[in-house]
Amino acid sequence: MSLLSGLEKFGLGQVDTKDLFEDEKKDTEDVKKEEVQEKKEPVHTEEEFLLDKNVRCPVCDHVFRTRVVKTGRVKRLEPDEDLRPRFQYIDTNKYDVSSCPRCGYTAMNRYFTHLSTGQIKMIQEGVCSKFKPEAAKDEPLQAYSYDTAIERYELALYNTIVKKGKNSEKAYECLKLSWLFRGKAEELEQAKTKDEKQLAECRKQEMEYYQQAYEGFLKAIASENFPMCGMEESTVNLLMANISFRLGKYDNASRFVSMILTSHVASRGAKDRAMTLKDQIIAKIHEEKA
Secondary structure, three states: OOOOHHHHHHOOOOOOOOOOOHHHHHHHHHHHHHHHHHHOOOOOOHHHHEEEEEEEOOOOOOEEEEEEEOOOOOOEEOOOOOOOOEEOOEOHHHHOEEEOOOOOOEEEOOOOOOOOHHHHHHHHHHHHOOOOOOOOOOOOOOOOOHHHHHHHHHHHHHHHHHOOOOHHHHHHHHHHHHHHHHHHHHHHHHOOOOOHHHHHHHHHHHHHHHHHHHHHHHHHHHHOOOOEOOEOHHHHHHHHHHHHHHOOOHHHHHHHHHHHHOOOOOOHHHHHHHHHHHHHHHHHHHHHHO
């Protein structure tokens, strides 16, 4: 007797029961395949986290478009020890500068509109009169490559020198340039074919700008008030402690660490980072003595 043979009385014909569970097995396998596909991480591009913003140049009054980060869309990751910010899928450091394509005036976004009459005149004479604008392109703005971002920051630093900006502003631009060269080096490291010569040049440029940032912030701390570049004193001290340590200036690194640990206003997080750095400094000093 075959399976389901008693159903003829209901007028139902025979069905093939040889592979009774085959369809269910196939259905289950299909569902599993769909679940695996759903779990696959979607491919994100930098463009997803950017938008175009219209900016008016305070020097020549030209309105131009620049790329900025959609701050609500990006996911913050753990920063580098020297406070270099990190975000998932995008290096936001590339988008902290606005640059007028007509006259050449360029500055970090936090400083872009803050110009005195005298500074505008200095930029008109020292930058705009010499600047050669590129041909206008009527096309969507693209995500900035590291080379483009570095070029924009170098323009910003040039403008800051011309307008006789504060030491802290120049130091911060040097720090940002150092971080950009670090980011470019990380990108080169991940490439299928490494360009060792270009990688070495990136590391060299990173440390040269890092040294300039160190010297600039030392001068700024001695002559300017806090907050500095949007950073409170304990944040600047933590930054300088890490820069000093990375440059092998352990005495200064220890001094900045002590200032954080004895501060009444430094956050718990800053003090924890300072304690970790203190242990690293001690270990490094013992290592060199040995």
